[in-house]
Structure formats: structure tokens, C-alpha cells
Amino acid sequence: MAATTDHGEQHEERHAEETDEASASPSPQSSPSPQSPPAPRRRGTGRLATAVGVFGELLITAGVVLGLFVVYSLWWTNVLADREADEQGDKVRDTWAHEEGGKPAEFDPKKGIGFLHVPTMSKDEILVGKGTSTKYLNDGIAGYYTDPVKATLPTSGKDGNFSLAAHRDGHGAKFHNIHKIKKGDPIVFETKDDWYVYKVYAMLPETSKYNVDVLSAVPKQSGRKKAGKYITLTTCTPVFTSNYRYIVWGELERVEKVDRERTPPEELR
Amino acid sequence: MYGWIWRHLPGNAWVRALISLLLILAVVYVLFQYVFPWAEPLLPFNDVTVDDQ
Numbered sequence: 001m002a003a004t005t006d007h008g009e010q011h012e013e014r015h016a017e018e019t020d021e022a023s024a025s026p027s028p029q030s031s032p033s034p035q036s037p038p039a040p041r042r043r044g045t046g047r048l049a050t051a052v053g054v055f056g057e058l059l060i061t062a063g064v065v066l067g068l069f070v071v072y073s074l075w076w077t078n079v080l081a082d083r084e085a086d087e088q089g090d091k092v093r094d095t096w097a098h099e100e101g102g103k104p105a106e107f108d109p110k111k112g113i114g115f116l117h118v119p120t121m122s123k124d125e126i127l128v129g130k131g132t133s134t135k136y137l138n139d140g141i142a143g144y145y146t147d148p149v150k151a152t153l154p155t156s157g158k159d160g161n162f163s164l165a166a167h168r169d170g171h172g173a174k175f176h177n178i179h180k181i182k183k184g185d186p187i188v189f190e191t192k193d194d195w196y197v198y199k200v201y202a203m204l205p206e207t208s209k210y211n212v213d214v215l216s217a218v219p220k221q222s223g224r225k226k227a228g229k230y231i232t233l234t235t236c237t238p239v240f241t242s243n244y245r246y247i248v249w250g251e252l253e254r255v256e257k258v259d260r261e262r263t264p265p266e267e268l269r
Numbered sequence: 270m271y272g273w274i275w276r277h278l279p280g281n282a283w284v285r286a287l288i289s290l291l292l293i294l295a296v297v298y299v300l301f302q303y304v305f306p307w308a309e310p311l312l313p314f315n316d317v318t319v320d321d322q
Contacts, residue, residue: 053270053272054270057270057271058270065300068297068300068301068305069300069305069308072300072301072305073305073309073314073315076301132317132318134310134315134316137317145318148319148320148321165317165318165319166317167315167317168315168317169314169315170314170315171315175317207319209316209318209319209320210319210320210321211319212319212320212321214319215319234317234318234319235317236315236316236317240314241313241314242313242314242315242316242317245317245318245319
């Protein structure tokens, strides 16, 4: 406290402020209790002390708000996104179940086209839907690219690249453990009728966020030259930032029909 | 600032503490519900897609 500053001023309203500050400032009295009436003290220390005090309180407040923002980004958005993704995933499975019964429901790729299973990355299934807008991915969904390079859906049966993006941190953090994926690991995409089993053959741990070539139908950077059925996972790296992009490539190994019990392929057992 | 608020709250210390707690919860709610969702897209922490712009 700036106890040496002495403005020699005194205002009536200052008495109220000094009441609480009395305990914090040096006082001529030997043992002032905080509840006692304002002890006689040097006048004028109050104004600067108050200014410094308010400034300090603002700094503390800013620190607490930033801390809360971290809590929000890394925890609360996960809670919201997981809830949303679970709900939408259940709806997709409901739709599938009802379609068995007869009339096919209206197909809306926005509501989810299937589920991604990557056992080495996450033991949970990841709902896959159309689009990679921030707002959409924030629901804890892995989106397939429509822009700048349109993804080729495996269900189309054509050669091409099934390119996906999802959050690394916050908002479900569906691709958080993407760095745990190794060469040879399976990536399984589940639709209503089929299991598409991909095998990882290349990773790119760090690339520019402008590197849209990783999404091309034949991703040359992965080492492949010929047309084929590829899958590409993209997310941000390093964790907690988005300076670069992390890429994982896989190639379709086989397609299995979904049976009545929806028995998962051996890679997921 | 906080001292000023404390002095202007009614009631005894317990009542003031309770009101303070409610005020803090209200502030946290407003932050989580409105301020952070607004601020987040403006900060470069969570872009996951590759893009040519």
C-alpha cells in the first residue's frame, strides 16, 4: 500500500471506504480489531491505495475469467457436444432400425450417415455427418468435407477420398488421440448396411492448414499414386492449439455386410 | 471494487456471503452461456479443417 503518499485531502464519503481498509493499513494504534470504528490514521493514502486495489482486483478477475475459459473450452464444451452427439447418434440408429420395418426414412446427410470406429484412438463410436463448418463440428460430430475438396462417400462405391475432420480438444474432442494411431491400425466406418474396413498406411504429424492436397482423390503426399478408396482424417495439432494439421490416411481393405445382430468386424472385437 | 460490493449488500455476513455466492454463479452462468460461446470462434484455438483461404 502507498502509505507514504499524503494528499492532505479529506472528503466526507471517504470515511466509508477507510472503515474496511483500516485493518490492511499500518495504524498508529497498537491492536485495532477489524470491527472497531475507524482508527485514526494518516489521511490521503486512500485514493491511490484504492486505485491500486481496484486495479489488482481487475487483474485477479481477468485471471479467473481466463481460467474459467479454459474450463469451458476443455470440459464444458465436451459435456455439451457429447450429449448432442449421443442424442443424434441414437436418432440415426433409431432411423436405421425403423427402416428395417418398411418405409425408408428421408435421407438427410446432415443428421448423420454412419459411425466411425477407430479402436486405437477412441473406444467410442464417432457420428459422421455432412459438412465441416465449425458450428456443425461443435456438436461432437466428425464431418466429411464438402469444401474445398468434396469427399467421396464410401457408400457411392466410387474411387476417391473419404475425408473427415473433427475436434482435437473441446466440443467432444473426438480426434483427441489421433497421435495414437499407428500404421496398420484399422479404421472402420459403419453404415446401415455395411462395415467399411480401412487400414492406416500413412500419417502426416504436421502440415500447413492450407495444405488442401491431403484431401485429393489420390493423396500424393501419402505415397499413393493410383486411384483407390481412401480415407483421410484431419484435425489440428499440436494439442490445445491449431497452428498445424494432423493427417491420417487409410485405404479400404474390405467391405462386410451388416448381419442381423450387427456383429462388428473382427477389428472391433 | 469487491469490498464496495460487499459493503453495499444487505444483511449480516452470512446473508452477504450467500448473495455473493449467487452473484458469482450468475456471472459464471452468463460467461458460459453467452460470453465464451461468442468469444471462442474469434480465438485461433480450434480450427481443425484444412482450407485454402
